[in-house]
Amino acid sequence: MMTAQWLYGITGCLIVALGLRTALLHTLLLQRVIGINIMGAGVFLVLIAVAYRGPGEAPDPVPQALVLTGIVVAVSATALALALARRLAAEPDNG
Amino acid sequence: MIDVISSLLIVSGLGFYLAGSVGLLRLPDLYSRLHALTKADNLGLGLLTAGLILQAQDLFIAIKLTLIWLAVLAASAASAHLIAQHARRRETRT
Amino acid sequence: MNTTAVLVFDILLVLSLLSLAVATLATRDAHRSVILFMAFGLVLALAWGRLMAPDVALAEAAIGAGLSGALLLAAVREQPRQTLTADTNAVHSGNDAGLKVILQSVATLLCVGLAATLSWALAHALQSAPSNALAQAVQENLATSGVSNPVTAVLLNFRAYDTLLELAVLLTAILGIFALGPARPGYRSAGPVFDSLAHWLVPVLILTAGYLLWVGAQAPGGAFQAGAILAAAGVVLQLSGQRTLGLPQERTLHIVIAAGVGMFLLVGLSLLFLGRPFLGYPPAWASALILLIETAAMLAIAATLALAFLGGRPQSPRLNATGEKPAALSTGTLRAAMHPVRSGTDADTNSGYRNSSNEQKQ
Numbered sequence: 228m229m230t231a232q233w234l235y236g237i238t239g240c241l242i243v244a245l246g247l248r249t250a251l252l253h254t255l256l257l258q259r260v261i262g263i264n265i266m267g268a269g270v271f272l273v274l275i276a277v278a279y280r281g282p283g284e285a286p287d288p289v290p291q292a293l294v295l296t297g298i299v300v301a302v303s304a305t306a307l308a309l310a311l312a313r314r315l316a317a318e319p320d321n322g
Numbered sequence: 323m324i325d326v327i328s329s330l331l332i333v334s335g336l337g338f339y340l341a342g343s344v345g346l347l348r349l350p351d352l353y354s355r356l357h358a359l360t361k362a363d364n365l366g367l368g369l370l371t372a373g374l375i376l377q378a379q380d381l382f383i384a385i386k387l388t389l390i391w392l393a394v395l396a397a398s399a400a401s402a403h404l405i406a407q408h409a410r411r412r413e414t415r416t
Numbered sequence: 417m418n419t420t421a422v423l424v425f426d427i428l429l430v431l432s433l434l435s436l437a438v439a440t441l442a443t444r445d446a447h448r449s450v451i452l453f454m455a456f457g458l459v460l461a462l463a464w465g466r467l468m469a470p471d472v473a474l475a476e477a478a479i480g481a482g483l484s485g486a487l488l489l490a491a492v493r494e495q496p497r498q499t500l501t502a503d504t505n506a507v508h509s510g511n512d513a514g515l516k517v518i519l520q521s522v523a524t525l526l527c528v529g530l531a532a533t534l535s536w537a538l539a540h541a542l543q544s545a546p547s548n549a550l551a552q553a554v555q556e557n558l559a560t561s562g563v564s565n566p567v568t569a570v571l572l573n574f575r576a577y578d579t580l581l582e583l584a585v586l587l588t589a590i591l592g593i594f595a596l597g598p599a600r601p602g603y604r605s606a607g608p609v610f611d612s613l614a615h616w617l618v619p620v621l622i623l624t625a626g627y628l629l630w631v632g633a634q635a636p637g638g639a640f641q642a643g644a645i646l647a648a649a650g651v652v653l654q655l656s657g658q659r660t661l662g663l664p665q666e667r668t669l670h671i672v673i674a675a676g677v678g679m680f681l682l683v684g685l686s687l688l689f690l691g692r693p694f695l696g697y698p699p700a701w702a703s704a705l706i707l708l709i710e711t712a713a714m715l716a717i718a719a720t721l722a723l724a725f726l727g728g729r730p731q732s733p734r735l736n737a738t739g740e741k742p743a744a745l746s747t748g749t750l751r752a753a754m755h756p757v758r759s760g761t762d763a764d765t766n767s768g769y770r771n772s773s774n775e776q777k778q
Contacts, residue, residue: 230423230426231422231426231466232542233538233539233542234426234427234430235426235430235467236535236538236539236542237535237538238430238433238434239534240530240531240534240535240538241434241531242433242434242437243530243531243534244527244528244530244531244534245437245438245441245527246437246441247526247527247530248441248523248524248527251523251526251527252519252520252523253441255446257446257449257450257488257491257492257495258441258446258449260488261440261441261449261450261453261488262441264453264480264484265437265440265441265453265456268437268456268457268460268480271460271472272433272460272463273534275464275467275469275472276467276538277538277541277542277546278467278469279467279468279469280546285468286467286468286469287548287551288554288566288567288569288570289550289551289570289575291469291471291472291567291570292567292570292571292578294469295471295472295475295567295571295638296571296578296579296582298472298475298476298479298480298640299475299479299582299585299586299640299717300582300585300586301480302479302480302483302484302487302721302724303585303586303589303590303720304585304589305484305487305488306487306589306590306593306721306724306725307589307592307593309487309488309490309491309727310592310593310596310597310724310727310728311592311596312491313491313494313596313597313727313728314596316494316495317597393617393620396613396617397613397617400609400613403607403609403610404606404607404609404610407606407607
């Protein structure tokens with residue numbers, strides 16, 4: 228277990244927890260969407276930290292491909308969430 | 323020898339970045355902050371790029387680095403202009 | 417040696433990531449949190465570079481920081497600046513203060529427990545010997561996969577089915593966005609400086625996207641990064657007043673959006689028809705098929721992300737110059753007052769940037 232793996236992995240776990248707290252508790256919808264994105268960033272940190280093999284060896288490509296997929300899925304989910312928020316805000320019964 | 327020169331260039335580039343960040347934090351109003359950010363950061367990036375070009379393996383990488391510097395130069399100049407224009411218009415409107 | 421220097425760099429990077437995350441989530445102003453989120457995405461791209469994941473770094477800088485930031489900025493622009501009116505608390509304040517405090521502490525405890533459990537699981541997993549089975553399998557089969565970049569090989573050959581489903585997720589998202597309402601009103605021309613920047617920036621972006629697509633077989637790059645850069649070109653076009661973003665209209669646009677999933681299915685089903693497994697490329701054709709699928713995927717991703725920035729169903733270009741929709745086309749619920757038209761009052765600087773379709777992608 229290398230120092231870099233451990234360091235970035237624990238950071239990823241902390242960032243997941245931070246994002247989840249905001250996604251659960253914050254008032255503003257936009258902030259919650261940002262919180263979910265940051266949760267995703269934490270998960271990606273854990274995955275890439277696990278894929279890291281040290282400065283000499285090539286890293287494991289499978290988690291990196293997973294993270295690449297995850298980034299694209301996260302941005303499309305964010306786009307849909309923002310469109311939903313925009314439509315919600317335009318409804319006449321919603322202040 | 324090349325390593326020493328490139329390290330000097332990179333460190334001085336970082337010094338300009340530091341100056342730009344200090345300017346961002348300490349200068350009084352929007353226009354002077356834009357000055358500090360755009361000029362100091364672009365010069366810092368230029369020195370950084372020069373130091374990295376000395377370390378590049380072949381010409382193609384050096385060309386790519388120069389292109390990156392030129393693109394950042396143009397983009398930051400345009401965005402500084404837009405920010406200043408918007409702030410100016412908001413000032414003259416109120 | 418230099419391991420201490422690397423450790424110091426790692427600790428600094430981790431601390432900046434954590435402090436940026438806390439700053440993004442703890443601020444009360446929506447604008448500020450969006451800008452901090454973009455900064456977080458850029459520092460995260462640095463972290464990916466440090467952890468030897470250059471494809472992910474490219475994608476994070478282009479999509480995670482760039483396009484996500486643009487989407488969030490476009491969304492936050494519609495909100496008035498001071499969004500928190502009476503309660504300046506960052507957390508929901510209900511009428512019963514006791515229940516609120518209990519809810520907050522329960523949620524915080526839940527998150528702390530989650531972090532602890534994840535860290536325990538991570539430490540446990542890292543302490544046992546790392547399982548290299550998948551990495552070895554990729555390395556052994558890389559020669560017959562048609563590309564030499566292992567991440568591209570995993571994405572488009574070994575786990576091609578996952579990429580197909582990911583493109584389907586993109587398609588579903590854009591269909592949802594289309595269904596929710598018309599697009600945001602466009603921007604006015606921002607002046608000669610930005611227009612001249614856009615004049616040469618958009619062709620450079622298109623070239624870069626093509627280069628990334630081509631080089632993704634041998635070096636870090638690929639369809640996703642290329643698609644994101646094309647979408648960035650579309651965003652630049654939108655910001656300079658070109659309301660169609662250089663995209664084709666109506667039927668061609670629908671074909672382009674569906675092209676990612678469509679090309680995958682076409683290739684997969686024809687291979688199935690020829691007797692091979694679904695998406696099992698014959699080694700002689702693998703690189704050509706991968707390039708074909710990647711091109712279609714790049715166009716689909718670019719169109720989808722650019723339309724996501726538009727925020728809704730694109731209107732037909734037969735509209736007046738200020739971008740306002742005729743009353744018959746609007747959904748009736750989106751108030752026009754919420755969408756102030758951008759960038760100043762002097763519209764006489766409509767520079768020589770013509771509103772033609774000569775910026776269309778190939």
